[in-house]
Amino acid sequence: MKKMLARLFGQPVAAAPPIPTMAEAEAMIARIRGDNLSYCGKPKLENIAEAVLAVRKADVSGGYLEAGVALGGSAILLGKIKPKDVPLALYDVFGMIPAPGENDGEDAHKRYEEIRSGQSAGLGGKTYYGYVDNLLEVVKRNLQDAELDLGADHIECVPGLFEDMLHPAVPIAFAHVDCDWFDSVKVCIDRITPRLSKGGIIIFDDYSSYSGCRRAVDQWLERDDRFEKLFHRRSLAVKRVR
8 A cells, every 4th residue: 555655645665675585594594503592404494595585586475484483593584584564473372382182103103202201402512491480581582683573574463372372364385384193283173274375485494303293294195186295305395275
């Protein structure tokens, strides 16, 4: 609307900032990894960047969303490469991860027991993020230290369980789902995919890591032909094609 009014009244229209290059995204990834802010390895962060840049080049409409934030490393990447005026919603309990359920395999239960018992190691010798009492404030500070302004950059942290809080009300262009277990992934699929725009992409971080995540995604794709696998390089990218 602002652009239309500017044209009608002969005012100059400001050019949109250029889409970041993959090289610029890789430099951001190096800084995020160097600061020990992401449990996603370099290839997974590159997958996120590649998908977001593809969505931007295709001019897919909608907001951006992350389910499973940890320390905020991948959220920083998203905040830096998304359009500045497009919202980014960050969903997490911002605390100890919920337990896996009956649809998860032994791999998930073994990993959760390691976390629950206090034996999980953090990044760079620091405390594991799930043991940090004020994790929400830590994430906000990490975003701000990366020169992201939560207000000006339209970034919102939404604390709580996905089943309680994840109710996106706007179209979604890109989503990053990093929540490990079957039930959490299924909630994300059920709530996010009806809102995913045509051409939009959703990445499942744990598709190759945990059997429950893989089971939830495979069951969904078997019954919904609007979506197709885009690439599978540890994490899985799925695109809405119809």
